[in-house]
Amino acid sequence: MSRGAGSLIACDDFSGGVLGEDTPISSGRHRRPVGRVRIWLAVLALAYATFTLILRQLPLSNNIALIVAVGSPYVAVVAVLALVLAVLERQVLVSVVAVAIVAVNVAIQVPWYYFGRPAELGADVEIRVLSSNLRKGRADVPRFVALARANADVITLSELTPDWIRRFYATGIQSEFPYSMLVPAPGAGGFGMWSRYPLEVISPLKGGSMIASRVDVPGVRSNPIVASVHIMNALTYYGRAFEEWRQGITAAKERMNALVEVAGSGSVIVVGDFNSTPDMRQFRDLLSNGYRDAVQETGAGFAPTFPSWPVIPPLITIDHLLTRNAAVLSIRTITIAGSDHRSLLATVGVPADKPAS
Template sequence: MSDDAPPAEKTSFLKSTISLGGFCEVIAFLSLTGTWLGSLGRYGWVFDLLSHFRLQYIVVCAVVLLYALCCRRTLLVLVAVVSLLWNAQIVYGTHQTAEVARSATPRPLRVMTFNVMTDNENHVAAIEHVLKADADIVCLLEVDETWRMSLEPLRVKYPHRVEEMNDGNFGLACYTRLPLKSSEVRRFTIWRLPSIVLNLDHLGVPLTFIGAHAIPPMGGLSAHEWREELSQIGAIVAGIHGEVIVAGDFNATPWCDGMRLLCEQSGLQFRSVDPVWPPTWGLKLPMMIPIDHVLVKGGLSVQKRVIGPEMGSDHRSVTVEIVR
């Protein structure tokens, strides 16, 4: 009986090794599923939600690839490489969407969008940051009644403003030094969430600016209303035959299906020399994503794009320079 003991221990150890290796491979394959399920966004809100994390999938694919190479798992190497390249080409597609162009205007038009966050207590620093940016058009999101007094320096600096601060986390305020011809607050979805539309004059040419904050698509109903809001904004832009700028918190990454539908329906584009994939939300979290954007239409292009510093909000500001 003593002679039979060693083989039994060897078999047990071999089984545990195989079991551990198989478990790791299952985890590795599962970690790659987001890449492919996220590509099915048009077929369901859960799939589109998974599409937002392309930057994270690149890291995961690289780790799985290293594991597969070390373990000499040929199939897993192949799947990891294809997944890595798939995510990389999607992100690379937003790296540069416009060429450097000679401006037809004396100076670029500066536009800032900043979700200051309703619960942000650092009002002074946030407003000083906005003032320092010296943008021609400023769109602030999540401004409620607690922000009303803090916004006074912007009212002094800018001759034109539209403030809609009675909507909690979806309050908006827009400020501009451009001549304002008209303005209105449009409300979308069953929740009647506001967007601000400014009809401006930019060096003698009509310019429409829309500031928007879309609802987060974190459930079946909210995802439906999110797509509906983007669709309605797209319909407005599609009906404007001229220069348009849409800016704000879209709760949409450049590669999700909701953003694809908005751009296809409206004719809006990122058209940016600088990449639009750097995250603007959750920079202290592993799930950081780019959801704050400036899109343009009608011969405009973004020649410079700057993400602001941390100012007490979970979002960073986005300031762009736009030329014709």
Template sequence: MHTEVAPVGGVITAPAPRPRRRGGPLAVLVALVAVATALLLALHGQVPDVYGIGSLVESFLPWSGVLLLVLAGVAALRRSWAAVVAVAFAAGVWAWVCWPLTAPDATGAGDLVVVQHNVSDENTDPLGTAEVLLAAEPDVLTLVEVTPALDAAITAEVSDELPYRAVLGTVGIWSRYPLADVESVDFRPTGVVAQWQRGIRAVVDRPDGVDPVVYAIHAPSVRLVPRGGFTSSTRDRALGLLGDVLADDPRSVVVLGGDLNTTLLDRALAPVLREVTTPAGSFGGTFPAAVPLVRIDHVLARGAEVTGVSALGSTGSDHLPVVADVDLPDG
């Protein structure tokens, strides 16, 4: 046992505490992850879409902001200027890529208030669903995954406010105003069964001003295939064909409500977005309803402006509805 003896006339002093170490391997890791995140944000379009990975990355890209918040906290705790600068750089890239995805909330003041919803073919609460949809005071509903039972139940609930209806297959439009020129929209990819009916188109005959054509669309889902990863090829081909349909539509004012099964950052949606646009609003997720991480349900327009878009409350579906204000041109 070692005993320290003080010199005569002296005192024992405790050793000075070591200064807290700055930086270190953790700070280096934070800086590297931040730079990698910035590169992914800036170059997401270059990520190969092998097994649907590119599409998946783009769908969840805004959520990289959560990672950057964590990295910022660690960089501050480590008191590493290099890590702080790297995270700040990545945050700037995130803002450049993702901030345009924000959108004003809908106020219900548009010329045409449109509510879009995937009501789910397993919905066990059609009456509650109808109440949520009607609470937004829509002029038009575009609904998908409409079974015959849901069609009957929802129509019975909304008919006083939205007496005009057109349903084909599992998609439908309910309107405050008469519907004309109702047509099926064929964007079925080659090889898909002939019964596939996921699009409808109708002209909304408003009492004054321009009469827009309204689409209700349900794009195919992304699937997880064992040993094959995520597959989005059917959806991607369908969206390409839908872009062609919209390009060929002679109407100058087009409003599209749909579950497009992807976000607005996804390259797969580019053919559609060349024809119709919207404030992105990707931070108001619609799926899954319990924890809405992504917005895959949209209201888009051409020849009109979507001025606000918001997610509504939960229904009996695994999606949340969205409501949009659409300002129509004078006509």
């Protein structure tokens, strides 16, 4: 009896504990808590990724939508993490959705940053443009001027304060950049432009977020217009900041179109701190009427410009160079000590004057 009972107990323990229908491993009816957490994290990650891709296509209406949209370049990373969690839990449907989101995000981001489509202008004259946000005058002026002397023909600045103008002149900048258009202001409202070539100031454009000059460059078919832009940061503590950002980028589009009328068949170069990323619909709406984004044109790669701090690498791209009737030959970002933005250094080709026959 005892041997039979013992055998029965052993058999019952084997079938229920290892192969029975109540066993979590074989039936999946009673999933481990860690498994449920993984599935929920994967679902939430994919919901966020999907929401981000949707918001990217729509005009932004508030700061929450803006914050979500600017994370678009990192959606693929989130979706890959969701995919790993789904695979660990053998969730086929969730895995398929994750793969699809990765594919969609890659199809959006990679062509923008890496599939360059250069403009064809024929013979051109190269202009080197250096643009920087001075962080309300905290940037290292001597190093910036040394960079400009070696690499630039035209300099555009935002957040130029009256005190920093004196510091620029103390470096002797006027010896190599004798022409300037300076509109200093306390805080973040100032602008500046220095040039090796004569500047013809274009009447200030209403609104105060842009200055522009026609640059007298030798050998070009028509003197190009260079404009420096600085749009309000939507995420500042100021209560109406988002609304002012939205008004500012809408006004920037109107001013850029006005520059097209002034330039005629000539080139237009608009550069500066747009406080907007390519994943914000309102920024992409600027790319009309012949305007093109320099990174998208050259395929220069993903190179965020903000924040440029020693301990935090840049995460988002809010500084841009847009051109019309011009060909961007190269563009890169450069760290300037003291500034919270990386500067832009670009070489732009504008149509050359036709030689006399």
